[in-house]
Amino acid sequence: xxxxxxxxxxxxxxxxxxxxxxxxxxxxxxxxxxxxxxxxxxxxxxxxxxxxxxxxxxxxxxxxxxxxxxxxxxxxxxxxxxxxxxxxxxxxxxxxxxxxxxxxxxxxxxxxxxxxxxxxxxxxxxxxxxxxxxxxxxxxxxxxxxxxxxxxxxxxxxxxxxxxxxxxxxxxxxxxxxxxxxxxxxxxxxxxxxxxxxxxxxxxxxxxxxxxxxxxxxxxxxxxxxxxxxxxxxxxxxxxxxxxxxxxxxxxxxxxxx
Amino acid sequence: xxxxxxxxxxxxxxxxxxxxxxxxxxxxxxxxxxxxxxxxxxxxxxxxxxxxxxxxxxxxxxxxxxxxxxxxxxxxxxxxxxxxxxxxxxxxxxxxxxxxxxxxxxxxxxxxxxxxxxxxxxxxxxxxxxxxxxxxxxxxxxxxxxxxxxxxxxxxxxxxxxxxxxxxxxxxxxxxxxxxxxxxxxxxxxxxxxxxxxxxxxxxxxxxxxxxxxxxxxxxxxxxxxxxxxxxxxxxxxxxxxxx
Numbered sequence: 001x002x003x004x005x006x007x008x009x010x011x012x013x014x015x016x017x018x019x020x021x022x023x024x025x026x027x028x029x030x031x032x033x034x035x036x037x038x039x040x041x042x043x044x045x046x047x048x049x050x051x052x053x054x055x056x057x058x059x060x061x062x063x064x065x066x067x068x069x070x071x072x073x074x075x076x077x078x079x080x081x082x083x084x085x086x087x088x089x090x091x092x093x094x095x096x097x098x099x100x101x102x103x104x105x106x107x108x109x110x111x112x113x114x115x116x117x118x119x120x121x122x123x124x125x126x127x128x129x130x131x132x133x134x135x136x137x138x139x140x141x142x143x144x145x146x147x148x149x150x151x152x153x154x155x156x157x158x159x160x161x162x163x164x165x166x167x168x169x170x171x172x173x174x175x176x177x178x179x180x181x182x183x184x185x186x187x188x189x190x191x192x193x194x195x196x197x198x199x200x201x202x203x204x205x206x207x208x209x210x211x212x213x214x215x216x217x218x219x220x221x222x223x224x225x226x227x228x229x230x231x232x233x234x235x236x237x238x239x240x241x242x243x244x245x246x247x248x249x250x251x252x253x254x255x256x257x258x
Numbered sequence: 259x260x261x262x263x264x265x266x267x268x269x270x271x272x273x274x275x276x277x278x279x280x281x282x283x284x285x286x287x288x289x290x291x292x293x294x295x296x297x298x299x300x301x302x303x304x305x306x307x308x309x310x311x312x313x314x315x316x317x318x319x320x321x322x323x324x325x326x327x328x329x330x331x332x333x334x335x336x337x338x339x340x341x342x343x344x345x346x347x348x349x350x351x352x353x354x355x356x357x358x359x360x361x362x363x364x365x366x367x368x369x370x371x372x373x374x375x376x377x378x379x380x381x382x383x384x385x386x387x388x389x390x391x392x393x394x395x396x397x398x399x400x401x402x403x404x405x406x407x408x409x410x411x412x413x414x415x416x417x418x419x420x421x422x423x424x425x426x427x428x429x430x431x432x433x434x435x436x437x438x439x440x441x442x443x444x445x446x447x448x449x450x451x452x453x454x455x456x457x458x459x460x461x462x463x464x465x466x467x468x469x470x471x472x473x474x475x476x477x478x479x480x481x482x483x484x485x486x487x488x489x490x491x492x493x494x495x496x497x498x499x500x501x502x
Contacts, residue, residue: 013374017365021357028356097352098345098369099328252331255324256279 011101018108026112037116038123045071052189060220068124069219070188070212076117077154077208078179084109084158085165086172092258102251106158114151128219139218146218149236150211156240159247166250166257186212191222207232207239268340269421269452270303270326275335277321277476295321297476299335305420306450308443310463310484312491313473319456322473323347323423326454341420341452344370349406349430355399359390359409362398366410370417380416388412389438407431408438415442421452440465460488 005011027033045068053063060066084106088095091105129135165171186208192200203209204225210232213224277296295318303309311319324330325337327345352366363384367377377384385391388409393401401409407430414422431439443466446453455466463470463484470487472480480487 010373014368017368017374021354021361021365024361025354025356093348093351093353094369096329096348097366098343098371100369255330 006101006103011104014100015104015107015111018104019111022108022112023115037119041068041072041075041120044075048189056190057194058191060222065128065220066191066216066222067189069121069215070186072117072120072124073150073212073215074183074186074188074208075120076113077150078183080110080113080154081157081161082175082179083113085161085175087162088166088254089169089258095254095258102254103159103247106162107155110151110155110158114147118147125219136218136221139221142214142218146211146215149233152240153207153211153232153236156236156243158243160239160243163243163247163250166254182206182208188212192225204228205231207235267305268302268338269305269307270301270340270454271336271338272299272301272325273336275299275325275337276333277318277325277330278333295476296325296332299476299478301471301478301481303452303454305452307469308446308453308467309455310467310470311454311456311473312458312460312463312470312487313479314495317473318476319473320347320425323425323454323456326421327423339421342371342418343421343423344414344417344419345423345425346410346414347423347425349403349410350398351410353398353406353410356397358397359388359394359401360385362409363413366413367417370414370419372417376417384412384416387416387438389434403430404432404435408435411435411439419451421454422446424453424455424457426457460492463488 027036030036032039045064048071049064049067052067056063058066087105087109088102094100094105095102125135161171161175185203185206187203192203192209192213195203205228210224210228213222214229216222217224275296276294276298278292278294280292281290299318299322311322313319321330323345324347325332326339327343327347328339329345352369353362354365357365360381363381364374364377367380367384368374372380385394388394388405388411390401390405390408393405398406443453453466455463457463467484469482470480470484471478472487472491480490
């Protein structure tokens with residue numbers, strides 16, 4: 001039987017094999033293969049940057065560099081949660097083969113998307129460095145912390161939604177409806193000071209707001225709301241714990257619903 | 259001393275096991291009561307026993323295997339499984355259609371409980387034993403049902419399991435596969451592996467099994483020597499047919 005203790009050697013090994021599988025599967029039959037990691041966000045940035053700079057009066061020297069950090073964070077978050085929510089149904093062939101630590105399925109998606117995110121971010125930073133502006137290198141030391149924070153939030157929501165979706169398939173549709181709304185409730189294409197007061201208060205306490213703003217602070221030095229950081233860290237932890245507990249209580253019964 | 263030694267010999271032990279399925283929330287079945295698929299199941303299987311599992315469709319054979327494999331969780335009772343379990347139940351379970359046979363071996367071997375090193379070491383043996391070396395670098399979706407079965411079987415037995423669970427699918431193989439399967443069974447005999455084998459093909463049971471468990475509506479109807487159980491089972495089936 002596969003070593004079930006979390007973080008045991010077998011556990012890491014299995015996770016590693018799943019990550020490798022995920023990478024292989026994703027770009028297997030695509031001619032451009034891994035290039036899609038870069039093509040996608042660049043096209044997205046060009047389109048959105050082109051459109052929104054006419055509508056959103058953000059006071060910044062370059063709207064593209066304002067937009068890009070937030071967009072990358074958002075892409076990682078939304079792709080991962082959207083892919084993970086129905087994942088236990090998609091991977092039922094694995095679940096019907098053996099008893100193994102099922103959280104590795106969710107984590108493998110998180111890790112692969114995190115790699116994509118980091119690669120895209122590196123390209124952006126290089127671009128910044130060569131073409132646009134000076135880089136505040138000392139601020140980049142915060143990056144590992146930001147990534148961890150974002151990853152914990154994403155993993156917590158992924159575990160929560162994927163576990164609930166096994167029994168209640170409505171969850172998947174709900175998440176699909178929620179994501180576009182959440183995108184506009186996060187200051188990605190706009191900055192929070194452009195909002196009317198009531199809307200700003202709402203957006204301020206969105207856990208994604210602080211993550212997007214702090215990465216933008218690292219890149220171009222725009223301001224961050226300190227209270228929103230603490231609110232976000234706290235809600236991240238709560239979401240993760242709830243997600244983990246729901247997953248733990250339900251994972252051994254997944255087979256009954258698949 | 260003797261007591262503990264005897265305990266090591268028991269590979270699978272179920273004591274008063276129940277398994278209920280609740281109806282799916284959103285389906286048209288949502289107003290139905292929970293379905294009892296296993297009830298009062300008490301079975302003890304010793305190391306090296308080869309047990310056949312018979313019973314009509316829906317008698318609980320597959321659920322019993324799933325429970326032993328740890329895929330499904332029992333609702334109440336006690337379950338003890340000593341040793342590494344590998345199951346061969348749904349064709350293609352644990353295999354990804356888009357990955358090649360070779361790529362699938364690693365993941366599937368690890369699902370079967372082997373370490374990455376073990377799987378890599380036995381990779382060539384697995385491919386050779388499967389008899390589909392020619393196609394091993396083609397995607398899994400290009401395989402015929404027989405080839406899928408061969409590969410899955412090969413991976414299963416190379417992961418050095420202590421307890422092997424087979425469901426109906428073994429009957430899907432061609433003659434050559436049945437031969438491989440029989441050869442493997444005679445080897446199992448020597449290696450003292452525990453095998454549990456669910457099937458509707460009663461004639462093959464005496465070849466493989468020294469004990470048969472007859473499941474009926476979730477309960478153990480009879481448990482004993484192969485020929486006796488089959489005889490009783492056949493008689494009952496005939497009676498049921500005549501009655502209806």
